Amino acid sequence: MSALIVAQNMSLRQGGKTVLANVDFQINRGEIVTIVGPNGSGKSTLLRGLIGAIRPITGTVEQAKSLKIGYVPQSLHVDSTLPLTVRRFLNIPKRIDKDAMRGALDRAGVPDKADAQLSQLSGGQFQRVMLARALLARPDILILDEATQGLDQSGSAAFYRQIEEVRQELGCAVLMVSHDLHVVMAASDRVLCLNGHVCCEGTPDIVASAPEYRALFGTGTQGALALYRHDHDHNHHHDHTHDHSH
Amino acid sequence: MLDDFIVRAALAGVGVSLAAAPLGCFVVWRRMAYFGDATAHAALLGVALALALDGPVIVGVLAVALVVGVSVSMLSDRGLGADTILGVLAHGLLAVGLLVISLTSDTRVDIMGFLVGDILSVSKAELGLVWLGAISVTALMIWRWNALLSVTLNPDLARASGINTRAEQLVLTLSLAVVVAVAIKVVGALLISALLIIPAAAARPLSRTPEAMAMIAAVIGVGCALGGLGAAFHWDTQTGPTIIALAALAFVITHLARAALRR
Numbered sequence: 300m301s302a303l304i305v306a307q308n309m310s311l312r313q314g315g316k317t318v319l320a321n322v323d324f325q326i327n328r329g330e331i332v333t334i335v336g337p338n339g340s341g342k343s344t345l346l347r348g349l350i351g352a353i354r355p356i357t358g359t360v361e362q363a364k365s366l367k368i369g370y371v372p373q374s375l376h377v378d379s380t381l382p383l384t385v386r387r388f389l390n391i392p393k394r395i396d397k398d399a400m401r402g403a404l405d406r407a408g409v410p411d412k413a414d415a416q417l418s419q420l421s422g423g424q425f426q427r428v429m430l431a432r433a434l435l436a437r438p439d440i441l442i443l444d445e446a447t448q449g450l451d452q453s454g455s456a457a458f459y460r461q462i463e464e465v466r467q468e469l470g471c472a473v474l475m476v477s478h479d480l481h482v483v484m485a486a487s488d489r490v491l492c493l494n495g496h497v498c499c500e501g502t503p504d505i506v507a508s509a510p511e512y513r514a515l516f517g518t519g520t521q522g523a524l525a526l527y528r529h530d531h532d533h534n535h536h537h538d539h540t541h542d543h544s545h
Numbered sequence: 546m547l548d549d550f551i552v553r554a555a556l557a558g559v560g561v562s563l564a565a566a567p568l569g570c571f572v573v574w575r576r577m578a579y580f581g582d583a584t585a586h587a588a589l590l591g592v593a594l595a596l597a598l599d600g601p602v603i604v605g606v607l608a609v610a611l612v613v614g615v616s617v618s619m620l621s622d623r624g625l626g627a628d629t630i631l632g633v634l635a636h637g638l639l640a641v642g643l644l645v646i647s648l649t650s651d652t653r654v655d656i657m658g659f660l661v662g663d664i665l666s667v668s669k670a671e672l673g674l675v676w677l678g679a680i681s682v683t684a685l686m687i688w689r690w691n692a693l694l695s696v697t698l699n700p701d702l703a704r705a706s707g708i709n710t711r712a713e714q715l716v717l718t719l720s721l722a723v724v725v726a727v728a729i730k731v732v733g734a735l736l737i738s739a740l741l742i743i744p745a746a747a748a749r750p751l752s753r754t755p756e757a758m759a760m761i762a763a764v765i766g767v768g769c770a771l772g773g774l775g776a777a778f779h780w781d782t783q784t785g786p787t788i789i790a791l792a793a794l795a796f797v798i799t800h801l802a803r804a805a806l807r808r
Contacts, residue, residue, distance in 0.1 A: 370705060372701055378574050380573045382758050383755060387754050391691060392691045392694070
């Protein structure tokens, strides 16, 4: 496995205070990693640190050579006074090839929306267009910041399935932040829980295997969602070793 | 032909409307209406300055509009761009400008002309400056169009594609200052931001792309400038307010038409 992004002992500061301390993180080619954590735990900050938007105050971040990142931001508010078709939107800021655009819209699951107005898309369609935009970069890694925010559970599940399909087709790694502490994409190889530092790390439990959770999530999710169970003893223990090591 | 004051007025109106259209779209999309007001009202201070120093009004206005525009955009960069602060600036600057004019100049100065414009008295030299400014702003808008759109959509995404968001903000501030300087003669300090916003807003229901909106706004703006001039001549009304009233009427018509078509 080759590493795409490696962060070592990284601390990040935002708005004058240290949001993340001493984070070690690595994501490899083709891997799916989900980050969960409460509000203000530094999830988005971590992403911004990893893509190089913020410089770490301690530690290092290294990206693989000529790494191509497809980034889907947390939210994109398009003012209703701005008339914009999907086609025009994808052509900002650089003109793109027609076939490339069609391919990206196909992969993202919105093949027939090129001429739709952005303001008339549903939440799920909008996120897919954002995904198509990220795919245009032919990314080695897709980074999604709370991409399913504002979608209901079946909408999230459908979006996660789309991501999985894209991953299988392109083989890109996926790094995403989930706004839900407990529900994550079933296909995640690893789940990282963040709270100013890395609390704990683990693998998700497949929802499909647990009937009681299937009842909770409904059957419409077709196994796209999974549960991440937090082991808080482990969390504190981990915290300790962390403190000792410095 | 340029010896006819009505021809000069018409050409000045057309020039200013053309430059105001693309910039006005950005003012609408980026919700900079108050920002435009603050810059336009600051123009009165520029007038006062020019009168006191006996210099050309257009230069005084350009200088002050630029200083105020840059300061305000720096303030809003620091998170001080709240509605209230811009409102205080916009109206405070208007009041102070009027105060300074009445304190420093004699009573023969036509304050009303600076407030609502005096398009019928545009000289050949002023007409030249209007078109120079209009062409510069339009060229700048076309050159930076995609980058400006990108920044308007999302600064983070723009930065990710290597766009300098501060530089693009400066492009808008500079263009705004130039438009204010050339438009003060045409519609006056009070109505400059109306000339920016209303044609763009009127074009919105008729447009599917940003480019279409800018072009339709230009057509509406030019139509209102010419129509307003004619109407003002016919009914002997103030030209600036007539142009803006016509634009407001266009806004009502396009929005009603859109609402009717949707049913």
